[in-house]
Structures are given as C-alpha cells and as structure tokens.
Amino acid sequence: MKELLGKVxxxxxxxxxxxxxxxxxxxxxxxxxxxxxxxxxxxxxxYLFLNVAKQKTKHDEAHxxxxxxxxxxxxxxxxxxxxxxxxxxxxxTKVRSHIQHIKHLILQSEVDKMxx
Amino acid sequence: MKDYKILFTGSxxxxxxxxIRSLSDIETLDTDASASDVTVRRKKNTTxxxxxxVLELTSDARVHLYGTPGQERFRFMWEMLACEFAHDAIGxxxxxDNTRKDPFRDIRFYAKEFSDYLxxxxxxxxxxxxxxxxxxDYQEYLSALKNLGxxxxxxxxxxxxxxxxxxxxxxxxxxxxxxIDWDSVCDRLLDNNGFTLDFYxxxxxxxxxxxxxxxxxxxxxxxxxxxxxxxxxNIDDKPTKNLMRxxxxxxxxxxxxxxxxxxxxxxxxAGPDVQTLSVFNDKSQxxxxxxxxxxxxxxxxQQASDLLQWSIENDxxx
Ligand SMILES: Nc1nc2c(ncn2[C@@H]2O[C@H](COP(=O)(O)OP(=O)(O)O)[C@@H](O)[C@H]2O)c(=O)[nH]1
Numbered sequence: 001m002k003e004l005l006g007k008v009x010x011x012x013x014x015x016x017x018x019x020x021x022x023x024x025x026x027x028x029x030x031x032x033x034x035x036x037x038x039x040x041x042x043x044x045x046x047y048l049f050l051n052v053a054k055q056k057t058k059h060d061e062a063h064x065x066x067x068x069x070x071x072x073x074x075x076x077x078x079x080x081x082x083x084x085x086x087x088x089x090x091x092x093t094k095v096r097s098h099i100q101h102i103k104h105l106i107l108q109s110e111v112d113k114m115x116x
Numbered sequence: 117m118k119d120y121k122i123l124f125t126g127s128x129x130x131x132x133x134x135x136i137r138s139l140s141d142i143e144t145l146d147t148d149a150s151a152s153d154v155t156v157r158r159k160k161n162t163t164x165x166x167x168x169x170v171l172e173l174t175s176d177a178r179v180h181l182y183g184t185p186g187q188e189r190f191r192f193m194w195e196m197l198a199c200e201f202a203h204d205a206i207g208x209x210x211x212x213d214n215t216r217k218d219p220f221r222d223i224r225f226y227a228k229e230f231s232d233y234l235x236x237x238x239x240x241x242x243x244x245x246x247x248x249x250x251x252x253d254y255q256e257y258l259s260a261l262k263n264l265g266x267x268x269x270x271x272x273x274x275x276x277x278x279x280x281x282x283x284x285x286x287x288x289x290x291x292x293x294x295x296i297d298w299d300s301v302c303d304r305l306l307d308n309n310g311f312t313l314d315f316y317x318x319x320x321x322x323x324x325x326x327x328x329x330x331x332x333x334x335x336x337x338x339x340x341x342x343x344x345x346x347x348x349x350n351i352d353d354k355p356t357k358n359l360m361r362x363x364x365x366x367x368x369x370x371x372x373x374x375x376x377x378x379x380x381x382x383x384x385x386a387g388p389d390v391q392t393l394s395v396f397n398d399k400s401q402x403x404x405x406x407x408x409x410x411x412x413x414x415x416x417x418q419q420a421s422d423l424l425q426w427s428i429e430n431d432x433x434x
Contacts, residue, residue, distance in 0.1 A: 040374055044366060048385065051362050055355035059387035063413070066370065067378015088381075092413045 126211030131275030
C-alpha cells in the first residue's frame with residue numbers, strides 16, 4: 001500500500017496523500033508536520049461523503065482550500081477515499097488528471113488485498 | 117402642469133451628479149448621509165441609482181433632470197433611461213470633463229452610443245473642469261465638432277455653479293416655453309428653496325442572485341448568513357440545499373478548531389453528471405453556487421470572489 005502512495009505523491013503536484021476507509025486512515029504519507037492537515041482531511045471527507053451518500057447525489061470528488069493548501073478527496077468506491085494535499089495555487093486539473101491516472105492502480109491493489 | 121425632461125450623460129466624474137444637485141436645496145443634499153449607520157446590516161440587494169431631480173420653473177411647468185449612472189457595468193441602464201424614463205426628453209446634455217486625456221474621444225463615444233436618441237432631440241455639450249484644464253478651449257471644441265459633423269451648442273460650465281447649470285436648462289427650455297422668469301428661478305435657486313428634489317431614484321434592483329445568475333455556468337445560488345441561515349436562494353432542490361448548508365457548517369467548524377492552519381476559503385464538490393457545488397466563505401457570509409460541471413474551478417473561484425465583493429460593497433451602500 002505504501003508504495004502505492006509513492007505513486008500518488010508527485011513532486012510539484014501532490015505533496016502527500018493518504019487513504020481513508022470509513023473514518024480511519026489506513027495508510028498515509030503525511031509527514032509529522034502535516035498531521036493536522038491529515039486530521040482535517042479525515043474529518044472533512046468522511047463527513048462530506050457521508051452527506052453526499054445521505055443526499056444521494058453523485059459527487060465523488062471534493063476540494064477544500066485551507067490557508068495556502070488544498071486538500072482533495074477522491075471517492076474511489078463507497079467508503080474508500082483517496083486524500084491528497086497540494087498547493088492551492090496549483091491548477092486543479094493537474095491534480096485531477098494525475099489521480100485519474102492512478103485510481104485504478106489503487107482499486108486493483110484493494111481487490112488484490114481482499115482476494116489475498 | 118407641463119413636464120419637461122433633460123437627460124445628462126458623460127463619463128464618471130464629469131459632473132452629472134453635481135450639476136443635478138446644484139439645482140437643489142442644500143438641506144436635501146444629505147438625504148443619504150445616514151447610510152454609514154447601517155453598514156452593519158447586511159443588505160441583500162443594491163439599488164442601482166440614477167441621479168434625478170425636479171426643478172420648478174413656473175407654477176405650472178417643471179423640468180425633470182436625469183443623470184445616467186457612470187460605471188461601465190450599468191451601461192445597460194442607459195438604454196432604459198433613453199427608452200423609458202427620458203424617452204420624451206427635449207434634450208441631452210453631454211458633460212465633458214476637460215481634464216480627460218482626450219475629451220473629444222468622449223464626445224465621439226457618447227454621440228455614437230446615443231446616436232438614435234439624438235436624432236430627435238437637441239444635444240448640448242457642457243464642458244466641465246475647465247478651471248483646472250483650460251485646453252482644449254471653446255474654439256477648439258467648435259472646430260473638432262465641425263470635423264465630427266456634430267451640430268451642437270457648446271457651453272463651458274462649472275457643474276458646481278447653479279447659475280451655470282441653470283443656463284443649460286434655459287438654453288433647452290426657453291425654445292419651447294416662453295413665459296419663464298429665469299432670473300427669479302435663479303434667485304430662488306440661490307436662496308435654496310422652492311425645490312422638490314429626490315436624489316437617487318431607484319431604477320433597478322439587482323440582487324446577489326441576479327448577479328450570480330449572470331455569471332457563466334451558474335445554475336443556482338444561495339447566500340448564507342453567519343448561522344447558516346438562508347438570506348436568499350434560488351436553489352429549489354432540497355438535498356442540494358441541505359448539503360451546502362452542511363458544508364458551510366463544516367467550514368465554520370474547521371475554522372474554529374484549526375484556525376492556525378489558515379482560513380477555509382472554499383469547498384467544492386464535483387462529480388460526473390452532476391452539478392458542481394461550491395461554498396465560498398467570507399467572514400460572516402457564505403455564497404453557495406451550483407454550476408455547470410464544465411466550468412473550471414479557477415473560473416468558479418473568480419466568479420465567487422467577484423460576487424462576494426459585490427455583496428460587501430453593497431453592505432456599504434445599504
Ligand atoms: N474644479 C471643478 N470641479 C468640478 C467641476 N464640475 C464638477 N466638479 C467636481 O468633480 C467631481 C465629480 O463630479 P460628479 O458630479 O460626482 O461627477 P459624475 O460622476 O459625472 O456624477 C465632484 O467633486 C465635483 O465637485 C468643475 O467644473 N470644476
């Protein structure tokens with residue numbers, strides 16, 4: 001799993017990332033100094049996607065700008081969210097296309113894990 | 117009662133407001149002075165105003181003075197003035213600020229903008245601020261206008277001087293109304309009484325929602341106050357409304373608990389085949405937008421910041 005996040009993190013695009021299952025962080029590359037962001041991300045995205053599910057809308061992507069940073073959450077499948085931290089001034093399409101690219105890798109590894 | 121109308125136009129700061137006001141009683145000048153007391157109260161819409169005044173000429177004749185709003189963004193109202201309020205005006209006064217880099221360019225611009233309007237009525241060019249910048253002078257105006265093929269009267273005035281402004285009114289009205297004692301009107305003017313003047317007649321109410329709906333790709337908007345109370349909204353879908361209020365609640369909570377990380381500026385929710393939902397915070401208010409999913413986030417952010425700015429500015433106008 002950890003290697004996967006290594007693929008998500010990309011200098012100049014994504015500073016660090018983590019994977020949320022429900023309300024828990026199952027793997028993370030957030031450094032100690034960025035722990036607060038991780039906590040915010042955890043609470044924010046679990047709350048947001050819970051709300052999205054309750055209201056039955058099809059939103060699967062959320063972004064939160066806080067200070068100079070941006071936290072993005074991508075709902076990979078119900079209950080599983082990929083979080084990444086980027087600079088708020090970075091064009092969001094870069095983050096998006098990078099994640100789009102990597103999404104299936106993560107899902108695949110999830111599947112592998114379940115089968116294992 | 118005979119009612120005459122005159123339309124004043126010209127660039128910002130050319131003296132339209134001053135001209136219309138200078139035909140007034142000093143007491144009424146300050147009717148909008150109390151505005152500063154209410155800046156705390158949030159206002160959900162603004163009154164885009166035109167300058168307006170009425171000047172009594174005789175016991176049965178008066179003239180209504182209309183001024184076009186200056187800012188570019190209110191351009192659409194020029195037509196409203198020309199076609200509705202002042203469609204039957206006997207003349208138009210084009211105020212030209214002589215300190216402008218190219219005053220003749222202003223003339224060309226306004227003459228063109230109002231070309232249809234001017235087919236049927238007189239134009240007077242009133243040059244202001246010539247005390248500050250005397251050039252171009254009267255002769256230069258005449259020859260420039262001749263070159264432009266514009267037949268008109270040029271008057272150099274100081275918009276702050278009621279007698280000078282009254283001179284313009286006289287120039288236009290005396291052709292159609294002969295029995296006016298202009299001297300006594302002038303005396304009365306200088307005595308500051310005998311006038312009914314209404315400044316800033318409301319012309320068009322623009323709400324934040326109207327402003328939002330004019331932005332590209334915006335499909336719905338909601339304005340929330342401090343406590344997530346809905347100040348105004350044109351979003352009908354209940355789940356969407358709930359979702360956005362919850363998001364706003366969330367951002368408040370984060371700002372409360374983790375203020376040290378910086379301000380939560382916005383939260384955006386996106387997805388395939390759904391409208392993009394966004395919540396933008398600004399101190400005690402939030403703006404929620406539903407947008408077409410093809411609108412890029414930078415555009416969305418720019419739109420929201422324009423709108424929030426709009427709303428703050430209007431607070432001060434409240
Ligand atoms: N020095 C000078 N100031 C003028 C003259 N006419 C108007 N003003 C001033 O110019 C400023 C702008 O006038 P205003 O009536 O607000 O312009 P508007 O934007 O066209 O309504 C005000 O401070 C007036 O007092 C003038 O002929 N000379």
